Amino acid sequence: MNWLLLEPSDVPAGSPVVLRGDQARHAREVLHAAPGQRLRLGIVDGPLGHGEVLGTDPDGSIRLRAEWEATPPPRPRIDLLLAMPRPKVMRRLWPVLASLGVGRIFIANAWKVERGYFDTPALAPVTIRAGLLEGLRQAGDTLLPEVTIHRRLRPLLEDVLPTLPAYSSRWIAHPDASASTSPSALPSSGRILLAIGPEGGWIPDEVALFRRHGFAPLSLGTRILRTDTACAVLLGLLHAAGA
Numbered sequence: 288m289n290w291l292l293l294e295p296s297d298v299p300a301g302s303p304v305v306l307r308g309d310q311a312r313h314a315r316e317v318l319h320a321a322p323g324q325r326l327r328l329g330i331v332d333g334p335l336g337h338g339e340v341l342g343t344d345p346d347g348s349i350r351l352r353a354e355w356e357a358t359p360p361p362r363p364r365i366d367l368l369l370a371m372p373r374p375k376v377m378r379r380l381w382p383v384l385a386s387l388g389v390g391r392i393f394i395a396n397a398w399k400v401e402r403g404y405f406d407t408p409a410l411a412p413v414t415i416r417a418g419l420l421e422g423l424r425q426a427g428d429t430l431l432p433e434v435t436i437h438r439r440l441r442p443l444l445e446d447v448l449p450t451l452p453a454y455s456s457r458w459i460a461h462p463d464a465s466a467s468t469s470p471s472a473l474p475s476s477g478r479i480l481l482a483i484g485p486e487g488g489w490i491p492d493e494v495a496l497f498r499r500h501g502f503a504p505l506s507l508g509t510r511i512l513r514t515d516t517a518c519a520v521l522l523g524l525l526h527a528a529g530a
């Protein structure tokens with residue numbers, strides 16, 4: 288963990304911040320926190336900052352004098368529509384997605400998603416939050432991506448997305464070399480939406496549905512990547528293209 292993230296309720300105005308539990312253990316055992324040392328801090332959904340170690344209490348908690356930046360980090364411009372992968376892959380992905388930087392995550396159904404996946408603990412709010420916080424601590428971000436779960440794909444595209452501020456570009460990732468558009472063509476402003484398919488892939492009707500809703504095809508060629516690899520590469524490409 289590169290940044291220690293505190294809940295807003297753990298940051299009393301005008302008093303020292305107290306690190307407890309796992310984060311205090313990490314500060315003691317990994318960062319070797321000692322009086323005067325500066326640790327990187329953040330407040331969940333608030334600003335980043337740093338804390339000067341004042342001392343360690345007998346119960347192992349650590350007192351810090353904290354200073355905060357004026358504003359929270361900017362929300363990433365990319366939102367992700369992800370067809371629900373196997374639950375163990377989904378669990379692995381929460382920290383990866385938060386560390387790569389996404390503003391919002393739509394977990395969606397698709398023809399090749401097994402229905403039972405939606406009833407697993409990988410989608411429990413406590414699992415999602417813990418995974419996302421781990422990724423934010425890794426990357427030095429504080430803004431929890433907003434996560435919504437959609438058991439039907441078509442209503443997500445036809446009823447939910449139109450109620451949100453319009454995306455300046457929409458992409459559907461599909462391993463089809465004949466249908467590639469370069470992500471270097473990103474508009475300089477506005478939000479971007481990337482759709483990544485299930486482990487069995489998008490079926491042709493779904494690709495056609497996305498195309499009708501303004502999604503441009505995005506392909507990395509004919510090599511088929513695992514969902515977690517595809518998420519990392521595609522989000523990385525879009526960020527590198529200015530997202």
Ligand code: SAM
Nearest residue numbers: 460461462483484487488506507510511512517
């Ligand atoms: N069995 C599927 C197939 O043959 O198409 C593979 C699906 S892949 C594990 C999961 C998702 O990752 C795909 O639906 C797509 O969105 C994305 N993906 C994987 N490889 C890709 C590539 N070469 N280009 C673009 N997207 C890719």
